[in-house]
Amino acid sequence: MSRADLPKQLIPFIEGRSLLQIAYQRLEGLVPPDRRYICAGRSHQPAVLAALPKLGADRFLGEPVGRDTLAAVGFAAAVLAARDPDAVIAVFTADHLIEPAADFRRIVEQGFLLAEAEKGTGTLVTFGIAPAGPATSYGYLELGPPIGETARIVRQFHEKPPPATAEDYFRQGPEHYLWNSGMFVWRAATLLDCIRRYEPAVFEGLQAIGQAWDAPRRDEVLARVYPALKKISVDFAVMEPASRDESVRVAAIPMPLKWLDVGSWPSYAQTCPHDERGNALAAEKRLLLDTSNCLVASSEPEHLIATIGCQDMIVIHTRSATLICPADKAEQIKELHKRVEKQFGERYA
16 A cells, blocks of 8 residues: 555545644644644655645655655754754654553653753653564663653663564563654754764765755755765664763653554554454455454455455555465565565556
């Protein structure tokens, strides 16, 4: 369902709303609408503005190409810091479901207060989720001493550990290790200073973009500089080295909420209605005989999905492709996607 021209964040498959719309609405009462920005691929600007008609094109930061999360969050920080050197910004990914929203806003407000309090040295604030199992697809926060009533020092970031290590982290419990949620609060200047020290070439490019953003040469500078930025995640490039850097404080605030990273079909299945045999139902027309614990989904309302004797399977239909796989093989779908694009071209990418 998620393709290059229609990524999952823009598909209205959660009760008629997209993940982007849900994430934007979750900020009501926390961040004023005129201070919300969307950073996404430039080619998606029409779809994003259609989904969020109150956003305004001036608050869309369009990437000419994807360069991973360091470039994306650094892009936003550079633009906002050029406008306001004291800017404090929060980063929210648009593929999470978080409830209750009121508790989410209360916890994020604590993150703002913590980031704002340390104007000199600067604090990088992240939000941690209690692990539901020994997952290898998430980064982990190794917790240190407390800061105030709720926050903890992050001794070290551990990005996507191998299975045995993930088992060990899960066994030690949430008092010692939390999942990294991918959401952050920091002063724009603090983040940019970390990028300057850890990835100086990226910093120089971001500075050029930030200084040109409100000038006539914006498009020329962005098109020239952005594609050359190093492709690396903010976790690897900044959070890991910052957690070992005594001149930077990295803090985690636990977020004990219902949190779902809709990054896979099994996680999407948790958002769907279920029948009495545990099947997740996301296809309007289906006939499931002797079938249990399966996800069946279709992007075409009139297409019928029928199964016999299936258990623990994922069955996904779209107009141009069909996926069938055991649920416990879902993590291999990313590799499958790469092979499909290589063998059959961008139409299926």
